[in-house]
Amino acid sequence: MNISDFDYELPEERIAQTPIEPRDASRLMVLDPQAQIISHHHFYELDNFLQCGDVLIFNDTRVIPARLIGARKDTGGKVEIFLLRQIEKNQWEVLVKPGKRVRLGAVISFGDELSCEVVGHTDFGGRVVRFSYEGVFEEILDRLGNMPLPPYIHEMLNDQERYQTIYSREKGSAAAPTAGLHFTEKLMQRLSDKGVIFGFVTLHVGLGTFRPVHTEVIEDHVMHREFYSVSRETAELIHAAKQEGRRVVAVGTTSIRTLEAASAKTGILESGSGWTDIFIYPGYHFHVVDAVITNFHLPKSTLIMLISAFAGRTFTLDAYRTAVREAYRFFSFGDAMLIQSRGKK
CATH class of the missing domain: 3.40.1780.10 (QueA-like)
Incomplete structure (x- = not known):
């Protein structure tokens, strides 16, 4: 069809x-x-x-609040990470925007308490990242993450x-x-x-x-x-x-x-x-x-x-x-x- x-x-x-x-x-x-x-x-x-x-x-x-906004440590350029699937404790399959600028080894910071390193690629154009943090990841994500509303929704959700x-x-x-x-x-x-x-x-x-x-x-x-x-x-x-x-x-x-x-x-x-x-x-x-x-x-x-x-x-x-x-x-x-x-x- x-x-x-x-x-x-x-x-x-x-x-x-x-x-x-x-x-x-x-x-x-x-x-x-x-x-x-x-x-x-x-x-x-x-x-x-x-x-x-x-x-x-x-x-x-x-x-989960799966949308994280951070910056590359080497350039300061803005990066959006969208969590898709947890592979193991600190590794996640993610979408990255802009993806072309985020290569293997890139480190993205989301503030003092959370960062991640790109450690792999996926077969659909995404990335595998390893998070570094102190404390409980879920609690940090609740503080720093945003609700991942679909791209066709342009209004803020109160x-x-x-x-x-x-x-x-x-x-x-x-x-x-x-x-x-x-x-x-x-x-x-x-x-x-x-x-x-x-x-x-x-x-x-x-x-x-x-x-x-x-x-x-x-x-x-x-x-x-x-x-x-x-x-x-x-x-x-x-x-x-x-x-x-x-x-x-x-x-x-x-x-x-x-x-x-x-x-x-x-x-x-x-x-x-x-x-x-x-x-x-x-x-x-x-x-x-x-x-x-x-x-x-x-x-x-x-x-x-x-x-x-x-x-x-x-x-x-x-x-x-x-x-x-x-x-x-x-x-x-x-x-x-x-x-x-x-x-x-």
Whole structure:
């Protein structure tokens, strides 16, 4: 398939710059791929569309303040470091800007308490750095780091917690699993009261989720590896749901990728942890996920390809064009979509 098959026109004013308050006041487009029906609602109405016994799977990853601004010790030139993945205690895989000027051996200072040396290159144009510091790295990062908002968001975020889900707990992401940003305590209580069951997985969002596709033929694109974990408790919740004919509803593309990666070997979800570079696009056979809650994604991205695999490419793009026409808000701080079932092949 060609990358142009996943393109759509998006006016810049449709890109949400700030989060809406309260979280669940965002709009909710509900899709029925089988009946080819699109309807318009608000996220606080989600309990009207979920059933008693549905298993709602959340990604409980927590975003770290992964953006550091420093200066090269030899030239004083400004350097931005974006943490992607911890390799070992003091070594991280990072993106560097401007990358061409930061070569092996370069030392970058972030003040008196933190510096790093470039010790390697990665296969995607990034760097491997070794940090030097005194004290606890996480505490230093909390003081010096900034929340890594996507580049299409130009407004300052006053409350850093607004880029975290209310259930986040496992630190390690370079970006938020944004479909979960719409949930509030009150909404989750209403869902629980209705009999919706909650389960949690972890996928630390890294380069694989937002890396642009540069190949014309999408099958040639290679995803970057990301760490995931599925607990025995969550696996048992899902096994029971499958045996009893109840739905597994994934909150966000990262939850989808986690569940499908953990079931890739046998078609049955397995508990455990590891690294995944799973790339889901039309033609993929889903093993676990029955319904999806997601945001609206960038044109030509691996995320819109994943949603197209679930709901059908033509129907997905029709829904996106409808969302543009109906003035939905797009991307991380934008509105949401509920896809009630898998689309037709």
